[in-house]
Amino acid sequence: MEKVVFTNGCFDILHAGHVDLLTRARALGTKLVVGINSDDSVRSIKGDGRPFVTQESRKAVLFALKPVDEVRVFDETTPERLIREIKPDVLVKGGDWVESEIVGGDFVKLLGGEVVSLPLLKGFSSSNIVENIRNSHKSSITISSIENGTTLASLTQHAEVIKKVTETNIDDINKCANLLTETLQSGRKVLICGNGGSAADAQHIAAELVGRYEAERRALPAIALTTDTSALTALANDYDFERIFSRQVDALAVEGDCLIAISTSGTSPNIIAAVMTARNRGCKIVGMTGSNGKKLAGLSDGCIVVPSDRTARIQEAHITIAHIWCEIIENSIAVK
Numbered sequence: 001m002e003k004v005v006f007t008n009g010c011f012d013i014l015h016a017g018h019v020d021l022l023t024r025a026r027a028l029g030t031k032l033v034v035g036i037n038s039d040d041s042v043r044s045i046k047g048d049g050r051p052f053v054t055q056e057s058r059k060a061v062l063f064a065l066k067p068v069d070e071v072r073v074f075d076e077t078t079p080e081r082l083i084r085e086i087k088p089d090v091l092v093k094g095g096d097w098v099e100s101e102i103v104g105g106d107f108v109k110l111l112g113g114e115v116v117s118l119p120l121l122k123g124f125s126s127s128n129i130v131e132n133i134r135n136s137h138k139s140s141i142t143i144s145s146i147e148n149g150t151t152l153a154s155l156t157q158h159a160e161v162i163k164k165v166t167e168t169n170i171d172d173i174n175k176c177a178n179l180l181t182e183t184l185q186s187g188r189k190v191l192i193c194g195n196g197g198s199a200a201d202a203q204h205i206a207a208e209l210v211g212r213y214e215a216e217r218r219a220l221p222a223i224a225l226t227t228d229t230s231a232l233t234a235l236a237n238d239y240d241f242e243r244i245f246s247r248q249v250d251a252l253a254v255e256g257d258c259l260i261a262i263s264t265s266g267t268s269p270n271i272i273a274a275v276m277t278a279r280n281r282g283c284k285i286v287g288m289t290g291s292n293g294k295k296l297a298g299l300s301d302g303c304i305v306v307p308s309d310r311t312a313r314i315q316e317a318h319i320t321i322a323h324i325w326c327e328i329i330e331n332s333i334a335v336k
Helices: 016-026 039-046 055-063 080-086 105-110 126-137 144-146 151-169 170-185 199-212 229-238 246-252 269-280 294-299 311-332
Strands: 006-008 031-035 070-074 089-093 113-118 191-195 222-224 258-262 284-290 304-306
Touching: 006 016, 006 080, 006 191, 016 031, 016 089, 016 113, 016 191, 031 055, 031 080, 039 269, 039 294, 039 304, 055 070, 070 080, 070 294, 080 105, 105 113, 113 151, 151 170, 151 311, 170 191, 170 258, 170 284, 170 304, 170 311, 191 199, 191 246, 191 269, 199 258, 199 311, 229 246, 246 269, 269 284, 269 294, 284 294, 294 304, 304 311
Parallel strands: 006 031, 006 089, 031 070, 089 113, 191 222, 191 258, 258 284, 284 304
Antiparallel strands: none
């Protein structure tokens, strides 16, 4: 009897860790189907300069591996549609994804299948390979910037990041703006969450939508999940900090709503938990993260991956982009 195993990834830089994972995944069944992100999808998740290898080349190399029986390309950031189409008996991800974070897991278990998170082979990481390559080509801050102090250096870096955003993120900014506009035009609401400076951004965005950005128009339903101190402290105390946002999403979200999930690292456990709950409630996900935020990007319907690994620069870009969204939304909604 055939037992189909499914796993997915970008596989932009194939290494021994991938081969090990695919070999162990294949051993869990009789057929291994591998889903790979299309070039556009990789670009949305990985950001600046990715992918290095085209989808057809990645597909060919994977299919040549002994454990792999079939390779499917998907255009979305998540493989959920493909998983629902294939209906695998076993859904596999690497150990950097806990079971509760695996997209499609609930669907597979509902059909009586298994969801497995396999430990990764130590010492192998595509992200580390990319970082090492890029670090070897980075130029240091010029002597003139250092001599002129922190002010010039920071402003220069800010301008460089915004320039990169202009070069690489325009399509993603517009895609996310469209998701938010469609949500609000359909009478649904926007929920927003983040930690620290991103919590302040959540409040800022909600205030712009409920009040106004620049134009006079009807009030728009938006809730920052970072503002209710009684709820936040009770949930952290009675459950745990990881659930402070997901519990609120579970209480407030309905199908068709949109969650803006903000995490400069892209790995904040309470943000990821909120995203998974929102997905299960039928909400769209708009992510905001930095260059290392592939996990959040990979769980979002649209995501802004700011091409920087410095928190301050990422947050500066986030609020700039949020203002652009507000302007696009106001231009799309009739004045009432």
